[in-house]
Amino acid sequence: xxxxxxxxxxxxxxxxxxxxxxxxxxxxxxxxxxxxxxxxxxxxxxxxxxxxxxxxxxxxxxxxxxxxxxxxxxxxxxxxxxxxxxxxxxxxxxxxxxxxxxxxxxxxxxxxxxxxxxxxxxxxxxxxxxxxxxxxxxxxxxxxxxxxxxxxxxxxxxxxxxxxxxxxxxxxxxxxxxxxxxxxxxxxxxxxxxxxxxxxxxxxxxxxxxxxxxxxxxxxxxxxxxxxxxxxxxxxxxxxxxxxxxxxxxxxxx
Amino acid sequence: xxxxxxxxxxxxxxxxxxxxxxxxxxxxxxxxxxxxxxxxxxxxxxxxxxxxxxxxxxxxxxxxxxxxxxxxxxxxxxxxxxxxxxxxxxxxxxxxxxxxxxxxxxxxxxxxxxxxxxxxxxxxxxxxxxxxxxxxxxxxxxxxxxxxxxxxxxxxxxxxxxxxxxxxxxxxxxxxxxxxxxxxxxxxxxxxxxxxxxxxxxxxxxxxxxxxxxxxxxxxxxxxxxxxxxxxxxxxxxxxxxxxxxxxxxxxxx
DNA sequence: GCTAATCATCTGGTATTACCAGTTTTTACA
DNA sequence: TGTAAAAACTGGTAATACCAGATGATTAGC
Numbered sequence: 301x302x303x304x305x306x307x308x309x310x311x312x313x314x315x316x317x318x319x320x321x322x323x324x325x326x327x328x329x330x331x332x333x334x335x336x337x338x339x340x341x342x343x344x345x346x347x348x349x350x351x352x353x354x355x356x357x358x359x360x361x362x363x364x365x366x367x368x369x370x371x372x373x374x375x376x377x378x379x380x381x382x383x384x385x386x387x388x389x390x391x392x393x394x395x396x397x398x399x400x401x402x403x404x405x406x407x408x409x410x411x412x413x414x415x416x417x418x419x420x421x422x423x424x425x426x427x428x429x430x431x432x433x434x435x436x437x438x439x440x441x442x443x444x445x446x447x448x449x450x451x452x453x454x455x456x457x458x459x460x461x462x463x464x465x466x467x468x469x470x471x472x473x474x475x476x477x478x479x480x481x482x483x484x485x486x487x488x489x490x491x492x493x494x495x496x497x498x499x500x501x502x503x504x505x506x507x508x509x510x511x512x513x514x515x516x517x518x519x520x521x522x523x524x525x526x527x528x529x530x531x532x533x534x535x536x537x538x539x540x541x542x543x544x545x546x547x548x549x550x551x552x553x554x
Numbered sequence: 555x556x557x558x559x560x561x562x563x564x565x566x567x568x569x570x571x572x573x574x575x576x577x578x579x580x581x582x583x584x585x586x587x588x589x590x591x592x593x594x595x596x597x598x599x600x601x602x603x604x605x606x607x608x609x610x611x612x613x614x615x616x617x618x619x620x621x622x623x624x625x626x627x628x629x630x631x632x633x634x635x636x637x638x639x640x641x642x643x644x645x646x647x648x649x650x651x652x653x654x655x656x657x658x659x660x661x662x663x664x665x666x667x668x669x670x671x672x673x674x675x676x677x678x679x680x681x682x683x684x685x686x687x688x689x690x691x692x693x694x695x696x697x698x699x700x701x702x703x704x705x706x707x708x709x710x711x712x713x714x715x716x717x718x719x720x721x722x723x724x725x726x727x728x729x730x731x732x733x734x735x736x737x738x739x740x741x742x743x744x745x746x747x748x749x750x751x752x753x754x755x756x757x758x759x760x761x762x763x764x765x766x767x768x769x770x771x772x773x774x775x776x777x778x779x780x781x782x783x784x785x786x787x788x789x790x791x792x793x794x795x796x797x798x799x800x801x802x803x804x805x806x807x808x
Numbered sequence: 809g810c811t812a813a814t815c816a817t818c819t820g821g822t823a824t825t826a827c828c829a830g831t832t833t834t835t836a837c838a
Numbered sequence: 839t840g841t842a843a844a845a846a847c848t849g850g851t852a853a854t855a856c857c858a859g860a861t862g863a864t865t866a867g868c
Contacts, residue, residue: 358613464648
């Protein structure tokens with residue numbers, strides 16, 4: 301129960317938060333009283349109070365004198381992007397919806413980057429492209445490649461000189477980076493997809509460097525579309541495998 | 555100092571937060587010790603501790619045993635949209651950058667809404683449109699009209715059935731709603747602009763109801779473009795007035 | 809039997825005191 | 839002058855007592 305390094309109040313806060321986030325404690329529901337929690341968790345009441353204040357500061361509980369503490373009806377962000385994370389986690393088609401928005405924004409991002417390119421942008425995008433290219437031609441480390449891919453796109457979005465566009469894209473693409481869903485990341489394991497991604501990054505890069513906005517947009521849109529198609533192909537393949545697995549099960553029962 | 559209704563710990567947290575947010579206490583800087591704060595604010599140390607835990611839960615301070623409490627180097631969101639707010643506040647061309655992104659997303663939002671319209675969507679969008687239309691034809695209350703405008707656009711974005719798109723648009727447009735910069739809101743005060751906005755909302759509405767995606771997109775894009783043009787016109791007018799003001803000043807000095 | 813008032817118990821909120829564990833500063837000694 | 843130890847500082851924990859608001863149970867009055 302008690303972590304060796306962290307203060308008790310942080311442990312308690314963490315435990316309570318876990319109960320809330322995994323829906324053991326539902327929004328609106330009452331949290332046990334401070335005295336009860338202190339007794340059950342074998343800590344003093346001030347420790348519980350401090351833990352509850354931390355959760356309150358995070359906005360995930362509300363407390364009222366005389367009534368008790370309750371899980372907030374609306375659970376707000378644990379971080380900036382937590383509403384987005386929530387959407388991503390709970391939504392079975394999330395990755396496709398996300399790609400739909402990204403297609404639009406990445407296309408426009410590439411368009412404006414090509415249009416507004418400064419020497420500093422040129423340098424930054426080149427550096428990011430080279431790092432990614434260098435990584436692509438070497439040994440596969442999916443996490444690093446995904447991150448460098450992300451960095452390349454971010455350099456582009458920053459070259460738009462529209463901070464809202466850059467911020468929005470960063471928020472959305474960060475979801476894929478951080479995701480426990482590895483389907484997108486798994487594209488890097490497949491040689492044909494990996495080469496495709498690499499070629500498309502090259503097309504985007506060249507169009508931006510040559511300052512051809514329409515070509516840059518088209519290349520970026522195609523890039524996301526190809527990712528989507530690849531994911532769909534992988535998904536269908538997984539469904540075929542799954543159906544085959546079910547058939548094997550039924551057959552063994554006869 | 556002490557609010558009549560709130561617990562002391564909330565008052566203390568609020569006061570400290572204000573010092574941090576108005577940059578009296580800079581990121582990375584040390585916060586006075588618990589004992590000092592307790593003494594200076596004439597509260598007990600547990601009250602201070604609880605206040606600090608609340609701030610810690612908000613992510614705006616960090617505490618370490620033996621060292622003290624410090625303002626976080628990276629100040630995270632006080633709310634979901636706080637990074638966006640930061641961009642908006644600090645960026646002199648913010649409203650135009652924001653409109654640039656909105657133009658893209660609103661266009662696509664209208665496109666998908668027209669494409670994917672369900673009966674429930676139809677109902678919701680109609681209700682939002684009627685509320686707005688009804689308000690437009692009556693007495694001017696800018697805040698209400700802006701909010702109803704926002705609701706109309708939100709109903710459309712929800713009809714896309716892409717939660718990421720809906721969320722992103724909501725975040726961005728909420729900035730304008732909440733903004734202390736009232737230039738967009740001031741459009742409602744001008745009869746010709748108000749009528750223009752109303753007509754454009756009508757075009758968007760009709761195109762979506764008739765399920766014409768391309769028309770819906772074009773109408774939505776035009777809508778944002780017109781807002782931008784109006785703002786630019788108001789800005790130029792303000793600059794002419796400002797220059798005239800300066801001339802008057804110089805003339806009086808002679 | 810029903811309603812209102814009172815009381816008991818519960819809840820979070822505040823204060824005091826004592827002590828512990830980690831960090832930093834000061835002092836003493838070689 | 840440098841190093842080690844002691845003192846002072848920091849946040850962390852626990853216990854105790856009491857206060858203020860909320861809720862539920864009981865009692866009294868009609």
